[in-house]
Amino acid sequence: xxxxxxxxxxxxxxxxxxxxxxxxxxxxxxxxxxxxxxxxxxxxxxxxxxxxxxxxxxxxxxxxxxxxxxxxxxxxxxxxxxxxxxxxxxxxxxxxxxxxxxxxxxxxxxxxxxxxxxxxxxxxxxxxxxxxxxxxxxxxxxxxxxxxxxxxxxxxxxxxxxxxxxxxxxxxxxxxxxxxxxxxxxxxxxxxxxxxxxxxxxxxxxxxxxxxxxxxxxxxxxxxxxxxxxxxxxxxxxxxxxxxxxxxxxxxxxxxxxxxxxxxxxxxxxxxxxxxxxxxxxxxxxxxxxxxxxxxxxxxxxxxxxxxxxxxxxxxxxxxxxxxxxxxxxxxxxxxxxx
Numbered sequence: 339x340x341x342x343x344x345x346x347x348x349x350x351x352x353x354x355x356x357x358x359x360x361x362x363x364x365x366x367x368x369x370x371x372x373x374x375x376x377x378x379x380x381x382x383x384x385x386x387x388x389x390x391x392x393x394x395x396x397x398x399x400x401x402x403x404x405x406x407x408x409x410x411x412x413x414x415x416x417x418x419x420x421x422x423x424x425x426x427x428x429x430x431x432x433x434x435x436x437x438x439x440x441x442x443x444x445x446x447x448x449x450x451x452x453x454x455x456x457x458x459x460x461x462x463x464x465x466x467x468x469x470x471x472x473x474x475x476x477x478x479x480x481x482x483x484x485x486x487x488x489x490x491x492x493x494x495x496x497x498x499x500x501x502x503x504x505x506x507x508x509x510x511x512x513x514x515x516x517x518x519x520x521x522x523x524x525x526x527x528x529x530x531x532x533x534x535x536x537x538x539x540x541x542x543x544x545x546x547x548x549x550x551x552x553x554x555x556x557x558x559x560x561x562x563x564x565x566x567x568x569x570x571x572x573x574x575x576x577x578x579x580x581x582x583x584x585x586x587x588x589x590x591x592x593x594x595x596x597x598x599x600x601x602x603x604x605x606x607x608x609x610x611x612x613x614x615x616x617x618x619x620x621x622x623x624x625x626x627x628x629x630x631x632x633x634x635x636x637x638x639x640x641x642x643x644x645x646x647x648x649x650x651x652x653x654x655x656x657x658x659x660x661x662x663x664x665x666x667x668x669x670x671x672x673x674x675x676x677x
Contacts, residue, residue: 348373352408352452354399354443355418357387359522360458360514363556365390368416377408377419399439402446409443409450414563416456417443420495422488424629426617429487436491441498448507455509456563457499461548461573463492464513466636470546472578474641475513475571484632496571503569510566512559513573515640518659519552520666531664534585535592542600543581546637550576551659554652561649572649576656578639584656591660603635 351372355361365387368374374392377399397404399419409415421428421435440457447455465477481489496511503509533539558574566572579587582600589596610631617628645651 349413350375350411351414351416352395352412353377353392353416353418354408355420355458356392358418359519360517360552360556361387361418362521363519363552364416364418364559365392367556367560372414375408375412377404399435399443402442405439405443405446406450409447409452412447412450413453414456415443415447415452415454416458416559416563418458420458420492424486424488424627424633426485426487426614426627426629429485429491432487432491433494436488437494437498440495441501444499444502444507444509447509448502448505453508454563455499455502455507456559456566457496457509457511458559459496459511459513459571460492461513461515461575461638461640462486462489463496464573464640466633466638468636470578470580470637470639472639472641475573475644484629486629486633488629500569508568510562510568511571512562512566512645513571513640514555514558515548515550515573515575515638517550517552517555518656518663520662522552522663531588531592531660531667534588534596535594537594539585539597542585542597544601544603544606544635545633546578546580546639547584548575548578548638548640549584549656549659550574551654551656551662553659553662554654558645558649558651561651562645565649567648570644570648572645572651573640573642574645574651575640575642576653579656581634587657588660591657591664601634606631606634 349372351368352375354377356365356376365374369390375395376392377397378394379398395404395408417440421432423432444455465473465480479493499509499511555574562572585596610628613631614628642651642653
């Protein structure tokens with residue numbers, strides 16, 4: 339069995355978004371092969387990096403000097419950093435962080451002679467359907483008319499990476515789905531798991547989504563880093579589930595009963611128009627934004643066949659990721675679900 343080289347002999351890997359959910363799971367794996375250099379906004383390391391040795395590069399994705407320092411002498415760049423929001427007011431910020439900063443980082447990596455650039459995108463940058471149809475990497479982007487800032491900015495980011503590929507950058511794009519696992523704050527306390535547990539969801543969402551355990555997606559990212567073809571994108575999917583099926587999975591893990599009925603798509607679309615008016619004429623900070631309501635009736639179902647053939651990716655059930663998220667949440671000191 340091959341052993342990794344001593345730390346001092348390992349090449350440098352520059353990582354953005356290291357303190358996020360995916361970074362928590364990916365960095366320990368990267369540290370087995372690389373010396374890590376991580377972009378951090380504050381000098382104080384995040385708790386999830388406490389057990390991973392790394393060199394900090396202070397700054398953010400808008401800091402050109404920090405990006406240049408990060409890619410200097412790096413063999414590999416893993417770009418995880420992004421702003422995720424479905425608030426219409428965040429659209430400009432997402433284009434600045436998700437698209438413009440990605441373009442700047444990819445350019446800096448090419449000029450620095452980085453051997454391999456892994457851009458972690460999303461299925462949000464591919465396409466959707468109004469019916470339960472399974473798509474692959476060849477689907478044409480069609481989210482534009484829905485005016486979803488996150489999706490549009492991630493699609494623009496992919497175009498920026500591919501433009502640098504045309505100039506000589508060796509870059510691979512991966513498109514993960516919605517992921518579950520330990521440490522995801524957006525799906526933890528006060529979100530989907532506790533909402534299902536406490537019966538705060540009166541109905542199942544319509545539409546469908548591809549969902550995966552983050553640990554399985556990380557396996558695919560590492561495979562893409564090693565074996566992915568330059569200029570190609572790879573969907574690292576899990577399971578295609580309807581909204582009803584996903585909430586049933588969550589309910590089975592947390593030990594409760596899922597909602598009995600499903601919202602009709604037309605109601606979501608009507609609600610989206612009503613909420614958009616409120617967003618236009620005043621600040622509305624609730625979780626159900628007009629963008630989410632426009633997206634909810636759609637199907638984001640995907641096939642990972644290309645990643646299976648070329649990377650050895652094996653889609654797995656999402657249940658293990660939901661269980662890991664629930665186990666960490668349930669054992670947290672500050673977790674106290676309503677009676």
